[in-house]
Amino acid sequence: MKKYITLFSLLFWVSIAFAQNPAITPQNPFGLEIINSMDAYKEAIANNPNNELVDLKKFIPSIVLDVRYATKNNFMKQVMYKQARAFARKPVAESLKRIQAELAKHGYGIKVFDGYRPYTITRAFYDKASDKNFVANPAKGSKHNRGCAVDITLIYLDTKKELAMPTPYDSFEAAASPGYNNLAPEIIKNRDFLIDIMHKHGFRVINNEWWHFDFVGWQNYTLMDVPFEKL
Numbered sequence: 667m668k669k670y671i672t673l674f675s676l677l678f679w680v681s682i683a684f685a686q687n688p689a690i691t692p693q694n695p696f697g698l699e700i701i702n703s704m705d706a707y708k709e710a711i712a713n714n715p716n717n718e719l720v721d722l723k724k725f726i727p728s729i730v731l732d733v734r735y736a737t738k739n740n741f742m743k744q745v746m747y748k749q750a751r752a753f754a755r756k757p758v759a760e761s762l763k764r765i766q767a768e769l770a771k772h773g774y775g776i777k778v779f780d781g782y783r784p785y786t787i788t789r790a791f792y793d794k795a796s797d798k799n800f801v802a803n804p805a806k807g808s809k810h811n812r813g814c815a816v817d818i819t820l821i822y823l824d825t826k827k828e829l830a831m832p833t834p835y836d837s838f839e840a841a842a843s844p845g846y847n848n849l850a851p852e853i854i855k856n857r858d859f860l861i862d863i864m865h866k867h868g869f870r871v872i873n874n875e876w877w878h879f880d881f882v883g884w885q886n887y888t889l890m891d892v893p894f895e896k897l
């Protein structure tokens with residue numbers, strides 16, 4: 667009996683020590699599980715190959731990248747990414763590849779503004795944004811942080827010019843909502859074509875950004891905070 671009491675008191679003191687030691691408590695003030703090292707990321711891939719963050723331009727060479735956060739041409743007016751690259755988890759990238767093939771039959775293609783976004787960047791966005799409805803709350807993290815969201819539009823394959831859409835990318839206007847219809851018929855047609863093809867291949871548009879699509883099943887992927895240059 668004494669042995670058990672000793673064991674219990676040991677467990678009690680160990681749990682107190684864990685609770686008080688900041689090195690053992692979660693990696694951020696919100697208590698979220700975040701993969702923030704290459705070792706942890708590689709382990710996640712070993713456990714499930716779908717966890718791989720795929721370089722979209724290498725995987726789908728015909729897509730066009732316009733990574734605004736690697737320039738000052740974004741709502742932050744600051745360079746947020748050191749490299750103009752876009753990544754998404756393997757099944758997300760595979761879906762985008764199928765979409766790109768289907769779009770080609772219509773003479774269209776995908777332009778990617780953003781994909782996987784390290785968690786540190788989401789925190790910086792939230793601190794700076796004037797309208798918090800347009801940025802993810804760092805207490806929850808973003809689907810972008812999970813490698814399961816993409817910001818995209820459609821281009822003509824031959825000219826690489828964008829199709830007319832309701833607003834520019836990252837606009838905070840009411841017209842950015844996919845349900846906003848006080849627009850020219852051609853613009854509604856283009857926007858709805860994009861949304862329909864994305865939905866058909868496993869994505870869902872969000873309610874205030876016509877360009878942002880979450881991948882169905884995003885809950886299965888952990889938040890990540892590994893910078894592009896390490897991937």
Ligand SMILES: [Zn+2]
Pocket residue numbers: 780810815816817877878879
């Ligand atoms: Zn987005």
